[in-house]
Amino acid sequence: MKTRRQNLQVRHRAIHALLASAGIISSAWAQAQEPAPAILAPVEVTGDPYLSEVSVAGKEPVKPREIPQSVSVITKEQIEDQGLATVTDVLNQATGVSVQSGDTQTGSFRSRGYNIDVAIDGVPAFEALNGVQQLDAAVYERVEVLRGAAGLFQGSSFQPGGVVNLVRKRGQKEFAASASLSAGSWNHYNTVADAGGPLKADGSLRGRVVASATDREYFYDTTRTKKYLGYATLDWDLTPATTLSFALASQNDDTKAPFHGLPAWATSAGENANKQIGLSRSTNLNTDWSRSEWDTQDLLLELVHRFDNGWRVTAKLNHREQDLQYRYGRPNGGLTAAGTLNYYREGGDFTYEWNGFDLYAAGPFRLFGREHRAVLGYNRDESSSTIKYATPASVPGISLGHQDLVPDFDDPYSMGSEYEDRQSGFYGQLRFRLTDPLTVIVGARVSDFLERSREVAPSPRTDWVDDYEERGEVTPYAGVIFDASRQISLYASYSDIFAPQNSQKFGGGILEPRIGKQYEIGAKGEFLDGRLIASLAYYNLRDKNRAVLDLDHSGGGVYYYLAAGEVESKGWEVEVSGSPAPGWNIQTGYARQDTRYLKDAANPANEGLPFNPVNPKHTFKLWGTYRFGGGALGGLTAGLGVNHSSKTHQANTAASEARAAKAYTVANAFLSYRIDKNLSLSFNVNNLFDKTYYIRSGNTSVWNFYGEPRSYALTLRATY
Secondary structure: OOOHHHHHHHHHHHHHHHHHHHHHOOOHHOOOOOOOOOOOOOOOOOOOOOOOOEEOOOOOOEHHHHOOOEEEEEEEHHHHHHHOOOOOHHOOOOOOOOOEEOOOOOOOEEOOOOOEEEOOOOOOOOOOOOOOOOOOHHHHHEEEEEEEEHHHHOOOOOOOOOEEEEEEOOOOOOOOOEEEEEEEEOOOEEEEEEEEEEOOOOOOEEEEEEEEEEEEEOOOOEEEEEEEEEEEEEEEEEEEEEEEEEEEEEEEEEEEOOOOOOEOOOOHHHHHHHOEEOOOOOOOOOOOOOOOEEEEEEEEEEEEEEEEEOOOOEEEEEEEEEEEEEEEEEEEOOOOOOOOEEEEEEEEEEEEEEEEEEEEEEEEEOOOEEEEEEEEEEEEEEEEEEEEEEEEEEEEEOOOHHHOOOOOOOOOOOOEEEEEEEEEEEEEEEEOOOOOEEEEEEEEEEEEEEEEEOOOOOOOOOOOOOEEEEEEEHHHHEEEEOOOOHHHEEEEEEEEEEEEOOOOOOOOEEEEEEEEEEEEEEEEEOOOOOEEEEEEEEEEEEEEEEEEOOOOOOEEOOOOOOEEEEEEEEEEEEEEEEOOOOOEEEEEEEEEEEEEEEEOOOOOOHOOOOOOOOOOOEEEEEEEEEEEEHHHHHHHEEEEEEEEEEOEEEOOOEEEEEEEEEEEEEEEEEEEOOOOOOOOEEEEEEOOOOOOOOOOOOOOOOOOOEEEOOEEEEEEEEEE
């Protein structure tokens, strides 16, 4: 039977077409609600379209100022203004989040040096964001991001970078509808329709439907995507105090010749060794016969009961079925001095099923003459996945640009693996309002975790093997908020980190879990009667017990590990959002992070070096719009955005440095004109000055990605 490490490589190959082997997921790890009435649309902090309450740090929606951690939100209005079609597009605008392409259809998302996890409408989904295609942004009312450790409600995680909460659209008590038609560069066409309203005269039954269709090509050659999305939801007040919600979504994405980035010069290529080749941005060296099709089906159920005393009990059940069928022919190994490439071929079928359940009660209680709040709950997250695949013989000696000489294949699948992940936990959070300006938050989670795997046909079938299991792991949390004035709050928080490991240790058994702590201090403010919010945070995150190679007992193809590694991530972040003046809306943030190895018994030379230099040290993101009033420019809205990232590279090696993605700054612009009360026409320009840059530096084989050249999109939108 394969080792767990080999199984992980197989699994991640299926999930993300070898994204993890580039070091985005597994290599770093291996090295180591709303009060009554019914729940409807999101409750906004003010009427400003770029502000919203958030529930990512608890089960009840609160103002960002009431959360003693760094949080960001991208609202539906900002999504529409910027033309953000996918979750990848949205997260690329979130403060402190770095986005890396893995292929045409998926990406990886990191914050504070680590991958980010995901919750689907508040229900945690283990390892289900990076390298996994998500439903398009048209389904979501807003996207919330909490940066840093999030184990209290999320549970165990291999990576404590934070959590993204995708908040779905819901039925509406008043009728509203919109539709948009968009055409853009490289034959990019998209249409979205969104309509909802009461289905009974008293509004006790409400519905909403969303549909979108995309047909597009890309700035690189050959690739073409056809994607279709449908979403429907019903919210039914069974009684004035009880609401049942149902949602169903389906998305199909069929992409011809999906792109995995470009190769670099091979290590053996003389003076060019390991450098970027400098090919045209339009180059795609994958074979024309490559194909990748994702099919996603979601079902969500929710039941909420509100008591007269202000308490509310919520039960949520989410179910997802996902299938990926793929066949690839892509470079494997760098470009030789002779100008030839070796081509790797693989085909597979990956199936995934996820069930998430969350049951909690939230409400007020009185103690010592003051009112406080509590959340008590239990959630469970189960997933199973199967991968069957074939890897025909590689094709060597293909001249650059002649991938048409690489033959297609119809080899039957020759290997198969199956995996199951289960995690569950009881959690609680208490918010004590000790005095008018002072709030203390304490919480804890008790978690169980199990992952097991086995080989299945066409591989010789084996029994299940428990790759790792932990029971009764306690994850504490604490925070304090002090309102220094009506406008400004000071805060501090402590979060625990718990991450299971499966690496084998000499003498039998697996390593104890990675553990760690995050400390964060900061200030948050509300200004201009709440129309503008700002935050400033400093954090320090320590990650201990990381797996490092046991040099005394490894060798001959047998590897053992020690829990002897430790890394540190620290930095600061600042964010400003809202409306600083009439007609203005802004979302802007800067993040600085410093990561380093503190201890690495296997390779002491790492100590003091950056941990995962694929993370940019500096990121800055700005988006702002101004809506003109009356006069000649009445009805016109103008917008401008800037995204900046400092240099990144794959690893702390001279070879990786040779092809580093240098720092870049890209500007985007937006114009919209309201033709009448129902119709508007908008024009977006991305990469306004057509800067040539790399958004990711990979290895010599693949994952060297150019940023998108200057592009245009014209959108006609109708609202009723």
